[in-house]
Amino acid sequence: MRESTAIKHRGQRRTEGRRSEIHASQRNQRQQLGSQFDGKGTDAEGRMKTPAEKLLDRAFGIFAVAKKQTVTEWAEDNAYLSERVTEMAGRYSTADHPYVREILETYQDPRVKKVSLCWGSQTAKTTTIYIGLGWVIDQSPGPILWVWSNEKQARAFSNDRFIPFCEDTGVIAKHLPKTSEGKIDRDRASALRIEFDRCSLNMIGGQSQRNVRNYPVSYLILDEIDVIPEPIRRDAADRVKGRRSYKIIQSSTPIEEGGIWSEYLTGDQRKFLMPCPHCDKEISFEWRKGKGEYNIHFPPEAKGEDGAYDWHMLKKEAHYVCQECGGAIRDADKLRMLRKGKWKATSSGEPNVRSYHLNSLYSPTITFGEMLIRWFRAQESLDGLKQFVTGWLAEPWKEELLDVTEEATHLLAGDYERGDVMGEFRLMGVDVQRSHFVWIVRGFDSDGTSYLIDNGNSPTWKDLDKTFANFACSAAVVDSGFGERTQECYEQIYKRRNTFWASKGWKRLAQPVAIKAVDPFTGTNKANTHKIRLLHIDVSTFGGEILKRRAKLVEGFHIYRDPDREYIKQLNAKFIVEKTTRTGEVVQEWRTKRHRQDHFFDCEVYVLALSKILGLGNVTRKAEKNEQDEDKNESVAGTKPVRRRRRKKTSRNFW
Numbered sequence: 001m002r003e004s005t006a007i008k009h010r011g012q013r014r015t016e017g018r019r020s021e022i023h024a025s026q027r028n029q030r031q032q033l034g035s036q037f038d039g040k041g042t043d044a045e046g047r048m049k050t051p052a053e054k055l056l057d058r059a060f061g062i063f064a065v066a067k068k069q070t071v072t073e074w075a076e077d078n079a080y081l082s083e084r085v086t087e088m089a090g091r092y093s094t095a096d097h098p099y100v101r102e103i104l105e106t107y108q109d110p111r112v113k114k115v116s117l118c119w120g121s122q123t124a125k126t127t128t129i130y131i132g133l134g135w136v137i138d139q140s141p142g143p144i145l146w147v148w149s150n151e152k153q154a155r156a157f158s159n160d161r162f163i164p165f166c167e168d169t170g171v172i173a174k175h176l177p178k179t180s181e182g183k184i185d186r187d188r189a190s191a192l193r194i195e196f197d198r199c200s201l202n203m204i205g206g207q208s209q210r211n212v213r214n215y216p217v218s219y220l221i222l223d224e225i226d227v228i229p230e231p232i233r234r235d236a237a238d239r240v241k242g243r244r245s246y247k248i249i250q251s252s253t254p255i256e257e258g259g260i261w262s263e264y265l266t267g268d269q270r271k272f273l274m275p276c277p278h279c280d281k282e283i284s285f286e287w288r289k290g291k292g293e294y295n296i297h298f299p300p301e302a303k304g305e306d307g308a309y310d311w312h313m314l315k316k317e318a319h320y321v322c323q324e325c326g327g328a329i330r331d332a333d334k335l336r337m338l339r340k341g342k343w344k345a346t347s348s349g350e351p352n353v354r355s356y357h358l359n360s361l362y363s364p365t366i367t368f369g370e371m372l373i374r375w376f377r378a379q380e381s382l383d384g385l386k387q388f389v390t391g392w393l394a395e396p397w398k399e400e401l402l403d404v405t406e407e408a409t410h411l412l413a414g415d416y417e418r419g420d421v422m423g424e425f426r427l428m429g430v431d432v433q434r435s436h437f438v439w440i441v442r443g444f445d446s447d448g449t450s451y452l453i454d455n456g457n458s459p460t461w462k463d464l465d466k467t468f469a470n471f472a473c474s475a476a477v478v479d480s481g482f483g484e485r486t487q488e489c490y491e492q493i494y495k496r497r498n499t500f501w502a503s504k505g506w507k508r509l510a511q512p513v514a515i516k517a518v519d520p521f522t523g524t525n526k527a528n529t530h531k532i533r534l535l536h537i538d539v540s541t542f543g544g545e546i547l548k549r550r551a552k553l554v555e556g557f558h559i560y561r562d563p564d565r566e567y568i569k570q571l572n573a574k575f576i577v578e579k580t581t582r583t584g585e586v587v588q589e590w591r592t593k594r595h596r597q598d599h600f601f602d603c604e605v606y607v608l609a610l611s612k613i614l615g616l617g618n619v620t621r622k623a624e625k626n627e628q629d630e631d632k633n634e635s636v637a638g639t640k641p642v643r644r645r646r647r648k649k650t651s652r653n654f655w
């Protein structure tokens with residue numbers, strides 16, 4: 001037993017010896033390269049050097065003594081990532097993601113107190129953080145506190161990645177606590193607390209403020225800060241700020257506009273610039289070129305006639321297009337560009353605070369085609385889009401993004417033709433304009449699945465009657481709110497009172513939709529004898545429901561094949577922005593895109609409201625099942641709308 005351990009140790013030592021030889025020669029090469037790069041004329045801050053400074057550099061270069069080892073050199077000479085922590089086991093290297101080098105150097109730079117990494121997925125941010133901590137433990141020890149969003153995550157990270165890293169990296173392993181037999185003392189090297197010989201590392205789940213206050217801290221790590229509660233973040237930061245020397249390293253993909261995004265904005269907002277292989281101008285990888293335009297291009301053939309994408313071709317052919325010269329940048333160019341890149345501050349920011357933005361286009365493990373495919377898939381749902389923007393673009397989610405692209409709306413197109421009679425029931429929605437009507441006909445199944453059958457403009461009521469008959473509609477809803485035509489609407493609806501409903505939209509009602517009977521002849525000699533049905537519709541609620549359907553967050557909302565462009569444009573005309581008022585209250589505001597009409601959107605709102613009144617779409621909702629079953633029999637079975645009796649609904653149970 002003892003013998004085999006000894007043999008293993010000898011074997012290990014041999015390999016380590018070889019490794020350090022190799023790395024010494026690599027380091028020499030690097031130092032030579034480094035001095036060439038220094039001659040390029042920027043300092044460690046990315047600032048241009050003056051000619052005088054350059055001259056001094058050259059003069060002193062002659063007398064330069066052995067340089068202090070950089071954190072990157074320390075890491076590449078010593079850090080070891082085994083198959084326990086990575087698929088690409090081996091000695092740590094920054095060669096494939098050179099953008100981490102400057103981050104590692106901040107651990108050693110006394111001028112830097114706070115580092116904020118607003119980075120996308122697959123950019124190696126957590127690895128960079130703990131490699132830097134390895135340097136701290138070996139070269140510049142001080143108490144370390146690592147705050148996580150919860151304890152489970154902290155334990156998993158510690159057991160699966162951090163402790164193996166410490167054990168596998170010889171220069172860190174020697175600082176681990178040992179038993180009298182020389183083995184690692186598990187009592188003093190547990191998941192949440194490791195007592196190294198010259199410093200301790202504590203990991204806590206960010207749930208208890210008291211927890212944070214218990215620890216002395218020189219190095220504070222906050223990974224994924226956007227999921228750590230704000231008071232705990234603040235408390236943890238207060239712990240270190242009293243100390244003469246400290247360092248806060250925090251990272252996250254941005255979830256909201258607070259968190260890492262605001263931390264990024266308070267720093268000097270560094271971007272990683274690389275020379276374009278075609279025009280040599282320094283560019284950053286950006287997803288969007290302008291509104292609705294993107295820097296990733298692909299051959300048009302990748303989109304089939306049926307609107308479906310050829311994923312294989314996208315993966316192979318997608319490339320980045322330089323925003324300066326239009327040159328095509330392929331995946332094969334990326335690594336070369338990354339190696340020539342450097343961080344550049346884009347703002348002055350608070351002193352001693354560095355902030356870095358990096359989206360996943362920079363990731364050495366994600367191709368341009370893979371990013372594009374993720375983007376297309378993300379379009380299929382609202383959540384998908386949010387995850388793409390925050391996780392892969394490393395940008396905060398804004399509610400304007402509920403505004404999906406027209407491209408995405410095309411994904412709603414079904415496999416039926418315009419004019420095909422679809423659904424068990426057909427409903428018509430009419431928006432009244434000064435000189436014409438805008439209408440849609442939508443078919444519904446009783447479970448709420450619906451199909452846009454046709455849409456258009458008609459000049460007269462007779463034309464509306466024709467369309468109504470043509471698609472064998474069950475009911476129509478007409479917006480009677482257009483001031484100068486309200487009386488006309490009432491009278492015409494009265495003529496069709498068995499099937500036509502009037503409607504009026506409201507910004508906010510106590511319930512999403514209410515039925516009122518109104519006298520169409522008020523103020524005439526026919527007053528007080530007749531009634532028509534008027535729907536009061538909460539357009540915020542139903543508009544929101546249309547947005548969800550538009551973004552495929554609610555399934556079963558279909559449009560006929562190869563949809564009318566004008567319909568798509570108008571369906572996409574409306575969106576919501578969220579605003580925070582002075583009192584801190586978040587409010588939603590509806591907006592219509594500039595120079596856009598939105599009548600088809602409104603028609604969809606009326607029709608959806610009417611469908612709910614008729615009991616369509618509620619049959620599959622379990623919580624309300626019993627109640628709805630009764631309603632269904634009452635209202636849908638006869639296909640004729642039946643006036644509800646003694647029925648009270650609130651927005652809570654309505655859906």
Ligand SMILES: [Zn+2]
Nearest residue numbers: 276279322325
């Ligand atoms: Zn270029």
